[in-house]
Amino acid sequence: MNSDAFMEYAFIVMVALIGIEIFVSYMKGKQFYRLNVLIADVSTGVIFALIGVVILLGALYVYDIVEKNYSLSALGYHFFPLTSPFQFSPNFVVNWHALGAWTFSVVFADFIYYWFHRHCHEINLFWATHVTHHSTQEMNLSVAFRGNGLQRIFEYTYFLAMALLGIPWAMFLLSHRILKVYQFVVHTRFIGKLGIFEEFMVTPSNHRVHHGTQRKYLDRNHGGILIIWDRMFGSFEWETDEPIYGLTKPVNSFNPITVNLHVFKDMFFQILKCKSFGDVFKTIFGPPGWKPNYLQTPDDEFKEPAYTEKYDPKPPMGVMVYVALQAAVLMAVGLVIWKVAKINLEQDMTMLGILSTVIIFSLFSIDRTMEMKRWSRRTEVVRNVLFIIAFVITLLYSQIPNIEIFAIPLIGLSFVSLLWIILKRKTFFDLSNISNTWY
Numbered sequence: 001m002n003s004d005a006f007m008e009y010a011f012i013v014m015v016a017l018i019g020i021e022i023f024v025s026y027m028k029g030k031q032f033y034r035l036n037v038l039i040a041d042v043s044t045g046v047i048f049a050l051i052g053v054v055i056l057l058g059a060l061y062v063y064d065i066v067e068k069n070y071s072l073s074a075l076g077y078h079f080f081p082l083t084s085p086f087q088f089s090p091n092f093v094v095n096w097h098a099l100g101a102w103t104f105s106v107v108f109a110d111f112i113y114y115w116f117h118r119h120c121h122e123i124n125l126f127w128a129t130h131v132t133h134h135s136t137q138e139m140n141l142s143v144a145f146r147g148n149g150l151q152r153i154f155e156y157t158y159f160l161a162m163a164l165l166g167i168p169w170a171m172f173l174l175s176h177r178i179l180k181v182y183q184f185v186v187h188t189r190f191i192g193k194l195g196i197f198e199e200f201m202v203t204p205s206n207h208r209v210h211h212g213t214q215r216k217y218l219d220r221n222h223g224g225i226l227i228i229w230d231r232m233f234g235s236f237e238w239e240t241d242e243p244i245y246g247l248t249k250p251v252n253s254f255n256p257i258t259v260n261l262h263v264f265k266d267m268f269f270q271i272l273k274c275k276s277f278g279d280v281f282k283t284i285f286g287p288p289g290w291k292p293n294y295l296q297t298p299d300d301e302f303k304e305p306a307y308t309e310k311y312d313p314k315p316p317m318g319v320m321v322y323v324a325l326q327a328a329v330l331m332a333v334g335l336v337i338w339k340v341a342k343i344n345l346e347q348d349m350t351m352l353g354i355l356s357t358v359i360i361f362s363l364f365s366i367d368r369t370m371e372m373k374r375w376s377r378r379t380e381v382v383r384n385v386l387f388i389i390a391f392v393i394t395l396l397y398s399q400i401p402n403i404e405i406f407a408i409p410l411i412g413l414s415f416v417s418l419l420w421i422i423l424k425r426k427t428f429f430d431l432s433n434i435s436n437t438w439y
Contacts, residue, residue: 003174010181018141021188025140032140032189034312035320036370039327040254041142043363044132046331047256050356051149059156063172066163073166080105080167102175105167107226109159109175114229116158117222126154127288128263135259137246137310139211144184148260179224183207193239202227205239212243213306244305248289252311254367256360263288270295313371322420323370329413330362358386377421384418 025032068074085099086092120130129151136143162172186207193205202223210221220237223229230236251262267283270291274280279292291300365379388411395407 003170003177006174007177007181010177014141014144014181014184017185021141021190024190030189032138033142034138035324036254036313037136037138038142039323039370040256040259040367041136041146042327042331043254043256043367044259045142045145045147046363047260047360048132048145048147048149050359052152055149055152055156059152059159060169060173063156063160063163063169066160067166067169071164071166077166080165080171082168082170102171105162105171105175106178108162108165108167109172109179110223110225111229112158112161113155113179113224114222114226114233116155117224118219118233118235120151120154121219121222122287123285124263124267124288124290125284126151128267129154131247131263131288132259134211134247135251137250137307139187139189139208139243139245141184141187143211144187146259150260182225198227200226200228206230206236208243208245209237209239211245213246213248213304214244215302215304216240217243218248244307246306248302248306250307250311254371255373256363256367315370315372318424319372320370322417323366325413326362326366326417329410330359330366333410358390362387380421381418384414384421387414388418 022033022038024030072079080101081098083095083098085095085102087095116126117130120126129148132148132151133143133146136146159172159176162175163169167175182202186202186204188204189208191204194201194203197203198205202221202225206221206227209217212218212220217237220235221227221230222235227236251259253259253262270283271280273295274283274292275294282290282292289300361379362383365376365383368376369380391407391411391414395404395411
């Protein structure tokens with residue numbers, strides 16, 4: 001199966017499941033979704049995808065070199081054919097060699113992921129790239145989109161073990177994507193315990209444990225598909241009561257830049273204060289939260305519960321309507337660029353870089369707006385002006401068929417948004433008494 005086609009279909013199913021979960025949450029009166037958190041999750045996920053595209057291309061290039069030159073297959077041992085395990089025409093036939101190869105590939109990928117994931121909770125440098133996923137105080141399917149693209153640099157390094165065995169990159173990539181799609185499903189509070197499956201599979205119940213901030217739940221249940229690795233290596237914990245989700249030290253921000261980089265920032269400033277190389281080394285490679293005695297403060301003490309009130313800024317309804325509309329338009333523009341313009345990632349890296357910068361800036365701006373942060377009005381003015389210019393240029397010079405169907409409404413929307421910001425600035429965008437910081 002083509003892994004790109006697999007992810008396209010999987011993405012459609014994921015979005016549909018999120019929509020269903022939102023609807024069921026509303027109908028049952030469950031506050032499992034908040035609009036501001038949903039927008040923050042999707043914003044972080046978009047940045048994760050944009051950064052991840054470039055990292056994936058580099059990772060597959062390195063993987064292919066290792067597999068072709070330094071693996072068992074390079075020595076003449078070919079255990080992993082890329083043929084399909086099943087033949088359906090003219091008769092149904094099972095290719096047992098291929099079936100065994102694909103099964104081993106998925107299971108081995110899960111085993112590698114267990115150790116990488118566990119190390120993300122044990123090594124501060126890795127934690128700095130993984131903390132983004134845990135920064136939300138909710139547990140729902142959209143949380144699976146919340147990730148840090150830089151994590152993939154370390155993650156794909158671990159998966160070079162598959163290349164050394166001679167597993168072709170196409171088999172590795174599909175196995176890895178099966179793992180990631182499965183992980184999406186377990187980020188939910190609607191499914192309780194699943195009987196015998198709790199013993200050997202990662203279920204929503206034991207993955208909720210992984211996101212808990214209580215001491216008994218910290219750094220437990222790292223498995224991706226199979227929970228047997230946690231049972232074998234002593235990191236398993238049952239869900240006995242509802243976890244308090246998030247971080248032991250809440251980041252309290254929807255800013256995608258902050259949630260991606262705040263641990264890196266803390267590491268940097270701690271390194272500046274360290275008195276020895278050993279302390280610098282432990283700051284980077286020691287456990288998350290480690291500090292030398294001379295830098296510890298009462299704020300570093302473990303607190304349970306980690307928080308008593310969720311971070312939930314409440315801007316005026318008009319602001320949230322504005323933010324939701326802008327977020328939806330931004331996602332739609334991204335999909336149009338991806339599907340209609342059909343950017344060739346290997347040939348149009350400059351264009352991808354420009355678009356990625358604009359999209360990341362836009363997500364930063366609208367997330368700041370829904371938090372009523374200082375400078376949000378100014379960044380929104382800049383963003384809408386940039387969008388008007390970009391859409392006008394696209395309308396005038398693009399060779400994409402029927403582009404005016406998209407460009408003209410978006411020009412109008414950006415112009416109306418700009419006008420709305422100017423007219424409503426004193427009501428909605430200058431509330432410096434609510435939040436006087438830009439970050």
